Amino acid sequence: MNIITKAYHSSKRKASLPAMLFLFCGFLLSQCTTSSSGANGSAEGIRTLIVGGGSSHDFDRWYKQADAATLERDGLATVRYTDNTDSIAYYLPQTDVLYLTNNQPIADPQVRQAIMDFVEAGKGLVLGHAALWYNWSDWPEYNLNLVSGGSRGHDPYGSFDVTITNSNHPVTENVDQRFNLKDELYYYKVDPAGPGINVLATASAAGSDESFPSVFTINSDKGRIVGLALGHDAESHDLPAYQTLLRNAVKWAARK
Template sequence: MIVDRLFQSSRRVFSILVCGLICVLLGSCAVKSAGTNASSKSIRVLMVGGGSSHNFDTWYKDADAKTLSTDGLATVTYTSNTDSIGEYLKQSDVLFLSNNQPIKDPNVRKAIFDFAAQGKGIVLSHAALWYNWKDWPEYNLQLAGGGSRGHDRYGSFQFNVVNTNHPITKGVESGFTLKDERYYYIPDPAGPGIEVLATNTVAGSDKIYPTVFVVKNPNARIAAISLGHDAESHNIANYQTLLRNTVKWVARK
């Protein structure tokens, strides 16, 4: 009996060591948030963060993952290791990109486009709507349908829903003020086109930019939310409703 217990204990220790070694070799371990009452019907979301100028761990890995996993809507896997995206996509319903760090591996880039070609769901949030990668123009052209090269200084602006009938804007106030970085997202005329669901404006300016929109990809369901710099977006009910609606819509739920 003593020998058996020692053997079983050794096996458990060995398993833990192997799992730890695998995480080290991958560069980082994904964090899963199953949420309350998660079930087999939960939407499997791969959320990718990391890069500069934003606190990705606080606002995406923690805040947004909690918002999405509430009531078992989604099971969120978060990673800041872009090289691991291809592997995680095999078990995902939705790819949620918030990162502005490079996605350099050509195999990962192909896996993302293959995911879209399969008709899966993609959410592009805040920093992922920037023109981040000069060596990957296909991303902005075909997946983001354009992009942003600038934004106002952090401050208040008006959020306006222009399509109240779309499932993504259901339950969201038609107009409200919040603080964030007002992205100058501009659609690329050579891209697939977008359907604007909400815009942003500031007093004294005639410039109006899309804030929430759908990219008219021929296969995938792609939706974008340009909000997301810090707590002034992530912690408000309107943003949380948008986030949950968007994930449900791209997942065709």
């Protein structure tokens, strides 16, 4: 557990003057050291924390840069990006929507609990691409309770169709009912022991009779959770349909 996380939990146990001063100074410093894209957002935008980092994806380019710009357009959101998973708990009190895109470990048990508490408090959670994988065998509660399943495989990178199956949901508003892109078609499968999902869009490869959930919401009793399986590279992040889905997802998760 790093010094930021220690200070966060110390301040929760006892509001000592040194701990409070540390948190205050850390907050001021974070305004200068987080993603530069955050400085361009509206002061009234949805406070969004993007968490990236891990393997097989260019998290800085497609999430820290591209998705942050998509969300901050027209003042929809103000974005902070981190690839230090130990810092998540520190930033959550200043966050409306947590956008997990990482496949690197979230190892600190207290950070894991802070994420669960965040959702239980009615906050928003968006799960992007790599975060929908079965990444962490030592944290089964993540896939069971937050993802309600997950993916253990995908088609080779290539072209496939996405079909909107629920055009009346706010997340799919203004999205073409069918579009094509190149990406990794995730084999997301629902865990019957989880809370279940509401499928908003499915993905299927040409010539295949099998389709998989590609955009969906989780049946959470408290917070709002959206899964967005698309997002490997520019073919997704630069696509207007993807950008609209992402903006809609963050807006819906924030209850805006």
